[in-house]
Amino acid sequence: MMTLREALEVVAAHRRDHVVIPTMASIGVWPALSDTPRDFHYLPSSMGQMVSVGLGLCLAKPGLGVVVLAGDGSLLMNLGCLVTAGQYRVPLSVVLIDNGLYEVTGGQPLAGAGRVDFGALARAAGFDRVYGYESAGEWAAGAAEALAGDGPVFVWLKVAGEMGKATPAPPRPMAEQIERLRAVLDAP
Template identity: 60%
Template sequence: MMHPKEALEVLACNRGEHVVITTMGTVALWPEFSDTARDFHYLPSSMGEAVPLALGLCLARPELKVAVLVGDGGLLMNLGCLVTAAQYSVPLRIILVDNGLYEVTGGQPVANARRTDFARIAQGAGIPRVYTCATLEQWQQSAPAALAGPGPVFIWWQVQGERGRTTPAPPRPMPEQIRRLRSLWSATV
């Protein structure tokens, strides 16, 4: 299994022009790899809300490519978002960071941890391209193709969990993050 930082480093090297939306545990890790207007840290009780936010951004600004990192617990809270996302041809990459834990709330196991086949769920929802990456090597090989071409795309990272982490604070207040993200809109119009 990969360490989340290893997976994020590969994402950073291959992201191109993608806006990267981080949630929960990845909020604390991503700034080590990137801190630009194309990085948005969504943390106001984001469990279950990240994919709809990213899809909304893709629908509002289809010229922006979006990669959203969502935890297994967060995705389980809103599995219907996969069916909703699948009905649109948008440049959306849904990256599931599956660590088997509700990491930032005490490290409790997620329901059916490590036994749920998220790839089959995404395929069944109608996501046309699905990648399963249980090792760093698999992710390194898949990343260029997964981040290129049409979307939506579902990428399932199986990563090591870490107990004892707490909910991170975003590196800047939400109004500043929104301002930075909006600056991309004027640059692309």
């Protein structure tokens, strides 16, 4: 198992010019690793919508690569998003942070924690490229392949839950985030 920071450090090293959408607990770490206009910290959010938001960006800007940092609790709230995204051959990478917990609410266990085969779910939903990693070393060795090439891609990371952390906050107001993102994407 890897720590959240170890998991995200590997993403930061391999994201190239992709837009990255952190959500929930990952927002507590990601700004220290990357805080460019292509980092869209989706908070305030509607929990579970991060993959859908990423897919919409891909469809609006063909060719744009998007990496979504999804928590397992968030993904379970909107599992249909995998079926929707699986319909499209777009450069969307869903990186699942699986810690079995609702971490930002104090660490309560999720439904099915430790029993859900997220890789099988993603394959069945239409993701042709599915990867799974249990240690930081394996993830570091596999990330270059996993985060390159055709999409959509699903990466399942086993991450240690961390209790007692403060609820994360985005590094800047949403209006400013949107303005920066649109400017860098040349989106009207």
